[in-house]
Amino acid sequence: MSRYTPPEQSKAGQVFDIAVVVVAIFVALWLPLKLGLAGAAKSIDALDAKTWEALGQNPTMASIWEKLGYTPETAHDIIQNRFHYVIDWPTLIIMAAVLIGYFVFLFRASDREYRDVINEKFDDK
């Protein structure tokens, strides 16, 4: 097998590639943050009676909250801010499909490239 000689990349081409990488990073990672799609999906289960008892805190817990500077009113939003674990099947299926698709593509495409590497490396000898 003949040895593959890659093309030399121009400076403009390198700058363009760097820009592509930067844009990809910010679109994929920054956009979900900007759109509020990232982070914990929690919501507050509000209570009318804001007492340590109603918040499910025993005297020991209440004394620690107070030591930390909280009152039942200020601790309410922390204690009642909960996850609600409901499995959203369509989203779960999309997530699984994206993950499986990603890994299948990764291993298959890598294998094609790996054969180039092995052929060139060992056919040279």
Added chain:
Amino acid sequence: MTIALEPAAPAVQGDRVSLLRVLGPAHVWALGVGIVLVGEFTGWNFSADKGGALAALIVCWVVGLLYTSVAMIDSEVTSTVAAAGGQYAQAKHIVGPLMAFNVALFLVFAYTMLEVSDAILLGDTIVAKAGVEGLTHNSFIAATIVVLAWLNYRGVLMTLNVNFVITAIAYISIVILFFSVSPWTQGAVLKLNELVTPGNALPYGWIGVIAAFQFGIWYYLGIEGTTQAAEEVRSPARSLPYGTMAGMITLLIAAAMTWYVCASLMPWEYLGITYYPLWDAGKLTGSALLENLLFVATLLAALASANGCINDAARAWFSLGRDRYLPTWFSAVHPKYRTPYRSILFLLPIALAFAFIADLNQAITFSILSGVLQYTFMSINIIMFRKKWPLGSIRRGYTHPFHPIPAMVLFCLCVVTFFAIFLGFGSQLIAMVAFYFLISLWFHFYRYKFVRRGDQFTMPWPKPQGY
């Protein structure tokens, strides 16, 4: 973890930096524990938020099993593929260029987002300590990231030794806290029985335990980075398994002590949202000495980790440039300081941007996601490694026992962790995987043409079976 390029790099041939084998098992231990220990000072406790205090303990041990599998697998592959770059070099030799490209990106983003988390922790801790109205963490975050990047740019002589000392102080502070609160007695200082009760131990039931896996990863994330130093270790076959396993044992002990003290001092609802659980634990003991010790230790752990992260992320990015997976512009070594300075400078604004727009648990989730993608790769990588070069076909520095059980355990726990991330952070997971997918398409269909094929395989091994 830190890898000092310049003390170990007396010779530069073209843009290739050659490394000296100067490290022993103790250094490998310091590399791993140094970057990970900050996880005890913040992050792990968000697992209590997702599942309750008992869930945080359960995942501490189960995720410990995941990382034990990682350490076993990694020790075998790295003691054989003893090349700088760790998992990146492994992927190049065992799976292929596209996988190597992705693994390097996993490393870069796991470390860069960990650096972001460290900077946010440091800024928030200082602001909380100052207690000055109107003071924000922005200037402290910027100063941390810029100064550490500058140190890395200049080449941090003795970085590893400095980080070793910082890590040791932070670790000792956890031990001092543990023994100062009379852990053998309940009721005096610790009140575990009154804070973790049958009614609140698992507030979300077992699904909360699964959800807690997400932040359980943070107890140990980064220990696999010990392999980055493979080329600098005197005896990889001995030092890497010993150093990595010793690091895991150290971290398991620290994690158990941290959970026990924190869960015995504060309600799980507070434990689950605080940014500095160990500093809070110090405050709640009522001892000013412990409070100040844990405050300083929190800052030191964050600094040591961020410093190592900048160094390692830049090195992975530099490797991508050197192998032409990214523009070769990134592969330049500073003529005077012998550091990958362009990579350091390129990653600096990215870290700054995310430090200002993400909050702590979002940055940690980005880091965890990249880590779990990497562990999934590792579980498949070891199976391929044994298949392509069966035992006896090449000289292995270390052969891990019970193959393929650790790989299967690792893979299953990764699947559980993906599901855990889906529970509450699903959109973030899909966005991140979409990013890796798109950038992989870009690499495979465009960028790969710039890669020199045969140069990607440098180990003196026979042709792999099946090729």
